[in-house]
Amino acid sequence: MSKRNLAAAVFFSIVAVVFIFSALLMHPFGVLDESDMDDYVIENTQEETGANNGVTSVVFDYRGFDTLGEATVLFTAVAAVIMIFRRLKND
Amino acid sequence: MTEMSKIVRTITAIAFPFAMIYGLYVIAHGHLTPGGGFQGGAVVASACAMILVAFGSKWTIDKIKEKRLSVFESVGAIAFIGLAFFGLIFGAVFFNNFLVGNDYLFGIIPVVGSGLADINTAGVIPLMNFAVGLKVIVGLFAIVLVMAYATTNYKEGKK
Numbered sequence: 001m002s003k004r005n006l007a008a009a010v011f012f013s014i015v016a017v018v019f020i021f022s023a024l025l026m027h028p029f030g031v032l033d034e035s036d037m038d039d040y041v042i043e044n045t046q047e048e049t050g051a052n053n054g055v056t057s058v059v060f061d062y063r064g065f066d067t068l069g070e071a072t073v074l075f076t077a078v079a080a081v082i083m084i085f086r087r088l089k090n091d
Numbered sequence: 092m093t094e095m096s097k098i099v100r101t102i103t104a105i106a107f108p109f110a111m112i113y114g115l116y117v118i119a120h121g122h123l124t125p126g127g128g129f130q131g132g133a134v135v136a137s138a139c140a141m142i143l144v145a146f147g148s149k150w151t152i153d154k155i156k157e158k159r160l161s162v163f164e165s166v167g168a169i170a171f172i173g174l175a176f177f178g179l180i181f182g183a184v185f186f187n188n189f190l191v192g193n194d195y196l197f198g199i200i201p202v203v204g205s206g207l208a209d210i211n212t213a214g215v216i217p218l219m220n221f222a223v224g225l226k227v228i229v230g231l232f233a234i235v236l237v238m239a240y241a242t243t244n245y246k247e248g249k250k
Binding site for chain 1: 121123124161172175185186201203204219220227234
């Protein structure tokens with residue numbers, strides 16, 4: 001076994017141990033956690049935003065800035081792709 | 092990308108309206124049922140990509156130019172940010188839902204709890220869904236169209 005393989009084996013064992021311990025420390029599956037924010041959204045969505053779909057009301061109303069960032073990312077990606085492939089078309 | 096056989100083109104022409112209607116339904120009912128602008132836009136864009144694969148990129152780019160798609164995407168982005176700034180003007184803060192509470196345009200507040208859905212609710216959320224849906228449709232379709240057309244020309248030029 002070369003030094004490089006030995007180093008890789010030691011490194012990946014350390015990473016595996018870290019992941020196993022963090023998996024043991026995880027929140028138990030299916031048990032609800034106490035949170036004020038989701039209770040607030042569930043109780044007040046229909047009165048405050050008028051939307052029956054709570055997820056859309058969070059995406060477009062309570063967390064509108066996040067959606068603005070998503071739209072900006074999409075716009076930038078489209079602009080970059082069109083720019084690159086127009087160059088390829090002209091070659 | 093060249094066009095495919097006549098069987099594929101016929102089946103695509105039959106299946107295209109159904110995929111289109113489903114995607115537009117997901118956009119239009121974004122404030123009532125699961126989905127929204129992004130998801131419905133992805134459905135409609137994949138229907139348009141199906142047309143592109145079946146009929147070939149030359150046929151598709153003869154029908155619709157990518158410059159026009161860029162214009163529509165900018166219109167969607169401006170509508171989205173403009174609605175957010177209307178919230179700043181008519182309401183108190185950026186992204187304020189200023190249409191909730193009126194009687195004529197998307198302003199009705201539904202009965203709290205589960206029940207029948209009314210499409211005339213939710214304030215600016217349906218309008219923002221339309222803007223984001225338009226943006227996602229033409230954005231994703233412009234990416235696929237430009238990639239297909241550019242690589243077709245590139246291969247043919249090399250031969």
